[in-house]
Amino acid sequence: MRRQMTLLIVASTLLTLIPTQGFAQDWSPRLAARYLDGRQKDWFAWKRAASADGPCVSCHTGMTYLLARPALRRALGESQPTPYERGLLDRLRANAGAKPASALQTVEVIFAATFLERGADGTMSAETRKTFDQLWALQGADGADNGAWKWYAANLDPWENPGSRFYGASLAALALGNTPAEYRESEPVRPHAAALASYLGTSASVPRPLHDRLARAWASTKLPAAMPAAAREALIAETLGKQQADGGWTIQSLGPWTSHPDAPAAAGSHSYATAFVAFVLGRAGVAPSHPGPARALAWLKAHQNRETGAWPASSMNKGYPPDSMEVLFMQDAATAFASLALLEALQ
Numbered sequence: 001m002r003r004q005m006t007l008l009i010v011a012s013t014l015l016t017l018i019p020t021q022g023f024a025q026d027w028s029p030r031l032a033a034r035y036l037d038g039r040q041k042d043w044f045a046w047k048r049a050a051s052a053d054g055p056c057v058s059c060h061t062g063m064t065y066l067l068a069r070p071a072l073r074r075a076l077g078e079s080q081p082t083p084y085e086r087g088l089l090d091r092l093r094a095n096a097g098a099k100p101a102s103a104l105q106t107v108e109v110i111f112a113a114t115f116l117e118r119g120a121d122g123t124m125s126a127e128t129r130k131t132f133d134q135l136w137a138l139q140g141a142d143g144a145d146n147g148a149w150k151w152y153a154a155n156l157d158p159w160e161n162p163g164s165r166f167y168g169a170s171l172a173a174l175a176l177g178n179t180p181a182e183y184r185e186s187e188p189v190r191p192h193a194a195a196l197a198s199y200l201g202t203s204a205s206v207p208r209p210l211h212d213r214l215a216r217a218w219a220s221t222k223l224p225a226a227m228p229a230a231a232r233e234a235l236i237a238e239t240l241g242k243q244q245a246d247g248g249w250t251i252q253s254l255g256p257w258t259s260h261p262d263a264p265a266a267a268g269s270h271s272y273a274t275a276f277v278a279f280v281l282g283r284a285g286v287a288p289s290h291p292g293p294a295r296a297l298a299w300l301k302a303h304q305n306r307e308t309g310a311w312p313a314s315s316m317n318k319g320y321p322p323d324s325m326e327v328l329f330m331q332d333a334a335t336a337f338a339s340l341a342l343l344e345a346l347q
Contacts, residue, residue, distance in 0.1 A: 026301040031309025032339045033072040036065055039332050040084035046325050054091030056104070057111050059159035060329040062088050064336035066115050071343050092116060097130025106149040109135050110168055113175035124179060132179070135172065136192045140199075147192075147199030157257045157316045158211050158272075166208055169199055170215035170226070177222025184223075197225040210239065211254040211273075214280045221283045236284060239277060240292040247295030248274040251316060262318040271311035272330050274299055275337035279344070288345035297345055300338045311338045 039061060049055045057063060069085055081089075092112040099108050113135050117125040124132075140148050149172065151165035159167060173196055176184060184193060200216055217235050220227035227235075242253040248269025251257075254276070278296040286293050304311055313334040320327035 027304045027342060028306065028309060029072050029075050029339060029343065031306065032304070032335055033069065033076060033309070035309035035335055036069060036072070036332070036339075037082060037084060039328065040065055040082075040088075042325060044084065044087060048325075051091070053094035054087050057088050057091055057108065058329075059107070059333075061332040063111055063114075064333045066111075068336035068339045072339055075343055089115060093127055096127035097134045099134060104152055106138050107152050107168065109138060110149065110172045110175060114171060114178070118178065124183060132176075132183075132189075135175075136189070139192055139195065141195075144203070145199070147195030147197075148203075155258060155317075157260070158209065158251075158254065161258055163208060163212065166200070166203060167212045167215050169196060170212065170219045172196060173200060173216070173219035173223045173226040177219060177226070193223075193225070197223075200226050201228075207256070209255050209257060210242070211276065214239065214254075214277065218280045218283055221285070232284060236281065236286060239281070243292055243295070244269050247299035249277050249296075257316065260317045263316050264314045264319050266314065266316070269299060270334075271300075271303060271313040271338065272334035274303075275311060275334050275341055278341035279337045282341055282344050293345070297342060300342055304338070310335045 043049055043058075043061050044055050046055075049058070055062070057066070066085065066088055069082060073081065092108065092115055096112060096116070099105050099112070109131060112131045113128070116128040116131055118128065135149075138149055140146050140150075145165065148165050148169040151168040152160050153162045153164060154160045155162075158164075176189075176193060176196070183189060200219075213235055216227050217232050220232055239249075243249060246269055250268065251266050251270040251273045254273050274296055278293055278300060281290075281293050281296070282288065288294060288297060300311065310328075310331050311334040313330040315327065315330050
């Protein structure tokens, strides 16, 4: 009887390992999920992120969590969204279609359009439709930014600088690409979609960080009008040409960036840069077996911190106190995109 009980315990333990068995030796999705959940716990408690409708959905810690955590949940065999997924979505759902004016208004509307519900058959919830109605109402209608949206600019790279509205427009194109064709091609939406595609095309002649141009390529995988196939292939070739000998990418190679004299020194391959590039290349259809992505994925597998579960990355902008929330913002994004790149390479 004792031997039978021992065998049952061993079998039960092995069953808990099955969801990650195929890649547990390379990296740990369970540790990555634990790290990201822990950061959300701290984020939800951080007064500077708080509002009456829930915590801010930031580019670095919130948006990236909503991208990565569902994929990790599926890989780990978890059946329900985390409380943090629900909380962030509740914030985006609040005032759907009527987000009040603020410096973050259009950012929130674009994120809500990206993450609010689509039915299993592609149908859009009433809240999602109202969100897109507000998105079009806020879209620029004249000048150099015709077809784009205002974006939060705090002189912070890589997501919040004056040129980041191109990045924001790329995310809006991604959100539109995830809607049913019936909606995208409807008479009220068609002019807005055309203006967005025109903005992304005509403003591409302006020198922009490789990071933001990769966001456009990402969007084009869902909305082909956002970037012609030939331009996307040329961008992929440019990106692969900047890969380091060790398989990663430097953060400088994703620029050019604003000068930040107080930023921590950064040399060699960077976790966020490598993770974001590997993720976009995968979404753009470059096979994981291709030498470029294969080396990048190997780099990511080798650089997860096996104690914290994170991919270490420091700020591009300034040095922060080691016990501050801000000091890990870039690490949050790196961990989310690294997890996505590695999980999607298995599909």
